[in-house]
Amino acid sequence: MDDLVAARLQMAMSLGFHIVFSCIGMTMPVLMAFSEWRWLRTGKQVYLDVTKAWSKGVAIFFAVGAVSGTVLSFELGLLWPEFMKHAGPIIGMPFSWEGTAFFVEAIALGIFLYGWNRLNKWVHWMSGVVVGISGVLSGIFVVAANSWMNSPTGFDWVNGKAENIDPVKAMFNDAWLSQSIHMVLAAFVATSFAVAGVHAYLLLKNRANTFHHEAVRTALIFGAVAAILQPFSGDFSAKDVAKRQPAKMAAMEALYKTSKPASLVIGGLPNDKEQRVDYAIHVPKLLSFLAHGDFNAEVTGLDQIPVDERPPVLIPHIAFQIMVACGTLLAMAGIMYLLFSWKWQHILFKKWWLTFIAFTTPLGFIAVEAGWTVTEVGRQPWIIYGVMRTKDAVSSMPGLQYSFFLITAVYVLLTFILVWLMRRQINTLPQFYETAKP
Amino acid sequence: MLVLIILILATSFVLYTVLGGADFGAGIIETFAGKREERTISRAIAPVWEANHVWLILAVVILFTAFPLVYSSLSLVLHIPLMLVLIGIIFRGSAFTFRHYDIGHGRSHRYYSFLFKASSFITPMFLGITLGAMILGRVTFDQSVGFYNMFIAPWLNVFCFMMGVFSTCLFAYIAAVFLISEAVTKIERKMYVRLSIKSMAATMTTGIFVFLAAQWEGHNLMPEFFNSPLSIACMAIVAVSVPLILHFIHTRNDFFLRLSIAIQVTAILIGWFAIQYPVMIHVQNGQHLTFLNTQAPAATLKQLLIALIVGLILVIPAFVFLFRVFKVKE
Numbered sequence: 067m068d069d070l071v072a073a074r075l076q077m078a079m080s081l082g083f084h085i086v087f088s089c090i091g092m093t094m095p096v097l098m099a100f101s102e103w104r105w106l107r108t109g110k111q112v113y114l115d116v117t118k119a120w121s122k123g124v125a126i127f128f129a130v131g132a133v134s135g136t137v138l139s140f141e142l143g144l145l146w147p148e149f150m151k152h153a154g155p156i157i158g159m160p161f162s163w164e165g166t167a168f169f170v171e172a173i174a175l176g177i178f179l180y181g182w183n184r185l186n187k188w189v190h191w192m193s194g195v196v197v198g199i200s201g202v203l204s205g206i207f208v209v210a211a212n213s214w215m216n217s218p219t220g221f222d223w224v225n226g227k228a229e230n231i232d233p234v235k236a237m238f239n240d241a242w243l244s245q246s247i248h249m250v251l252a253a254f255v256a257t258s259f260a261v262a263g264v265h266a267y268l269l270l271k272n273r274a275n276t277f278h279h280e281a282v283r284t285a286l287i288f289g290a291v292a293a294i295l296q297p298f299s300g301d302f303s304a305k306d307v308a309k310r311q312p313a314k315m316a317a318m319e320a321l322y323k324t325s326k327p328a329s330l331v332i333g334g335l336p337n338d339k340e341q342r343v344d345y346a347i348h349v350p351k352l353l354s355f356l357a358h359g360d361f362n363a364e365v366t367g368l369d370q371i372p373v374d375e376r377p378p379v380l381i382p383h384i385a386f387q388i389m390v391a392c393g394t395l396l397a398m399a400g401i402m403y404l405l406f407s408w409k410w411q412h413i414l415f416k417k418w419w420l421t422f423i424a425f426t427t428p429l430g431f432i433a434v435e436a437g438w439t440v441t442e443v444g445r446q447p448w449i450i451y452g453v454m455r456t457k458d459a460v461s462s463m464p465g466l467q468y469s470f471f472l473i474t475a476v477y478v479l480l481t482f483i484l485v486w487l488m489r490r491q492i493n494t495l496p497q498f499y500e501t502a503k504p
Numbered sequence: 505m506l507v508l509i510i511l512i513l514a515t516s517f518v519l520y521t522v523l524g525g526a527d528f529g530a531g532i533i534e535t536f537a538g539k540r541e542e543r544t545i546s547r548a549i550a551p552v553w554e555a556n557h558v559w560l561i562l563a564v565v566i567l568f569t570a571f572p573l574v575y576s577s578l579s580l581v582l583h584i585p586l587m588l589v590l591i592g593i594i595f596r597g598s599a600f601t602f603r604h605y606d607i608g609h610g611r612s613h614r615y616y617s618f619l620f621k622a623s624s625f626i627t628p629m630f631l632g633i634t635l636g637a638m639i640l641g642r643v644t645f646d647q648s649v650g651f652y653n654m655f656i657a658p659w660l661n662v663f664c665f666m667m668g669v670f671s672t673c674l675f676a677y678i679a680a681v682f683l684i685s686e687a688v689t690k691i692e693r694k695m696y697v698r699l700s701i702k703s704m705a706a707t708m709t710t711g712i713f714v715f716l717a718a719q720w721e722g723h724n725l726m727p728e729f730f731n732s733p734l735s736i737a738c739m740a741i742v743a744v745s746v747p748l749i750l751h752f753i754h755t756r757n758d759f760f761l762r763l764s765i766a767i768q769v770t771a772i773l774i775g776w777f778a779i780q781y782p783v784m785i786h787v788q789n790g791q792h793l794t795f796l797n798t799q800a801p802a803a804t805l806k807q808l809l810i811a812l813i814v815g816l817i818l819v820i821p822a823f824v825f826l827f828r829v830f831k832v833k834e
Contacts, residue, residue: 125605128554130597132554133557133593133598136557136560136593139561140586140590143575143576144579144586151576154576155570155572158565158800158804158807158808159569159808161569162569165561165562165565166814169558169562169818169822170822172555173823173826175554177551177825185829231803233807233808234807461579461583462647464651465651473587487606490606490607491606
């Protein structure tokens with residue numbers, strides 16, 4: 067295996083693994099703090115049960131997230147030493163803020179998870195709030211570092227070296243806001259629907275269980291709101307990408323030829339050889355509108371991009387379709403949920419609705435992985451867009467594939483254990499909460 | 505500005521060694537303790553290990569922001585030992601948490617325990633090996649010397665191996681002493697006291713072997729050491745704290761016991777920094793990578809320092825609160 071391919075696969079896998087845990091780490095503390103707050107306000111045992119049941123799962127996911135995040139902080143150098151040599155001083159600032167936020171998060175989580183009997187109730191609740199805030203902040207800082215790779219600013223590139231470094235400008239680059247909003251919302255959509263889905267599945271077995279009902283409700287409040295907001299954030303991101311990274315836009319939309327107006331290509335199989343998309347639905351003028359807010363605007367196609375600077379088309383295009391499809395479905399689920407809980411609450415107990423919510427369990431995370439693929443593969447062949455190529459950043463150590471095989475084996479093993487463990491955790495739940503009657 | 509950043513980097517490294525080291529050491533101690541001790545160890549490290557672990561992340565972030573060339577060179581040349589450090593970190597953290605939260609107590613429990621203990625040896629071992637490679641000076645960036653000489657020889661030698669063994673013993677020693685005050689029963693306490701004394705002896709012995717191994721590998725560490733008054737002072741502190749630790753074990757003064765071992769470990773590390781400073785990585789051709797010749801531009805250092813100071817203002821009270829909640833007996 068080529069070293070560059072191995073390094074890219076290892077990075078993709080490590081990020082793809084870690085992103086799941088960081089989404090959970092951003093969202094669950096907020097959900098738990100909300101649920102605990104309801105318990106403090108109402109005194110109803112069920113809210114406390116929900117908080118405590120979740121906290122057990124969160125402890126496990128958080129630990130795996132912490133160690134897989136550590137792996138990434140080393141892998142940046144182990145795989146991309148040339149990149150970090152130049153980028154470290156430029157994007158070190160968001161990483162150091164991230165370090166701070168994560169530190170606070172880890173401390174507060176320790177207090178939250180183990181301090182139930184040692185602290186005043188409201189102090190305990192505050193520790194949960196702190197976990198939530200610092201979790202979201204650390205997510206934003208990491209995404210800010212990534213967004214700099216898409217929109218590098220805050221330095222001058224002179225003879226293969228970064229000069230006049232301005233870390234503040236680098237952190238608040240043009241992409242940080244749109245990317246951060248999109249990621250945080252994605253984390254809330256993915257985690258909330260996954261949690262709601264699992265509880266909905268368990269409700270299907272025992273529909274009188276208040277515990278699961280409350281769990282679904284709490285999760286879906288956050289999931290629905292985030293899922294409805296996400297398409298707007300996506301539109302904001304898309305317009306931003308169209309402006310800054312026309313090559314990425316062309317790749318994800320599989321737009322081979324610059325068009326005015328450009329039609330939106332839905333689905334299909336990009337055919338690089340013939341420069342067209344087979345089996346796709348074309349909606350006239352829509353891409354022009356989505357990318358530039360004008361039905362007759364020109365959208366740059368891949369033909370405007372020099373051949374050696376073109377990203378691959380197949381992967382970003384398909385990943386983008388998957389992300390949009392999942393996102394749209396979840397946004398509709400969100401609208402339905404808000405509508406039903408406002409007007410037709412009895413539907414929320416219906417079998418078809420619970421089945422549907424159970425079906426949405428993995429969709430948010432699929433969308434997260436797909437979206438991450440779009441932004442990373444769509445940036446290729448660059449590691450720092452327009453400045454440094456990925457192939458020039460890779461470690462010169464031969465045999466990187468062994469690193470990749472090793473880490474893959476470890477993560478596959480961990481995934482199996484986690485799935486097995488969570489199943490076991492979940493299967494023992496009803497025994498504890500069977501008594502709860504509506 | 506640079507001095508402050510170096511100071512914070514050194515502090516986080518010391519704190520990681522003392523606190524994170526104790527968490528790894530707990531896994532080593534568990535190997536030599538019984539089934540009953542497993543619960544004490546679990547209870548002792550569960551609330552704090554993640555926070556302790558962040559000191560390492562902080563050190564890594566400071567390293568790649570402020571001394572990017574050191575970070576990228578380390579990760580290029582010492583790819584293999586660092587990868588193994590990571591494998592240990594992954595398995596230790598996750599196996600520990602799985603064991604702590606899994607409801608069952610059957611076969612899976614034994615597997616988690618095995619992973620937890622095994623990885624508790626791997627990380628300190630390869631961390632020590634990595635540090636050894638930074639001291640020994642076989643590191644080279646000349647690709648023409650071939651794979652073995654560039655990527656393996658700098659760390660696969662007697663000195664680095666001894667450094668690994670030393671770190672492992674040191675971590676076990678810290679953990680054993682910390683666990684004394686966590687013991688539930690008298691018998692258990694006695695066991696940790698015994699393990700503390702044994703691991704202390706092992707640490708001292710391997711410490712001497714580190715110097716001998718350096719000699720063996722042709723690196724004269726002794727004179728470097730005796731030329732630095734600070735190192736000699738640190739050695740004196742290490743020596744003086746031995747009877748103090750024994751005294752505090754005897755009088756059951758938990759707080760001062762923990763404080764004196766923390767000071768002892770800090771003295772060992774400062775003694776090392778003193779002979780190493782300002783070099784971070786000794787390089788074969790003599791062009792060592794130092795704090796001074798690898799530092800990032802001033803604008804970066806300034807922003808980093810702001811983030812670190814604000815961060816520490818937030819983190820330190822929280823950290824103290826965490827330890828007060830879980831480590832002070834009511």
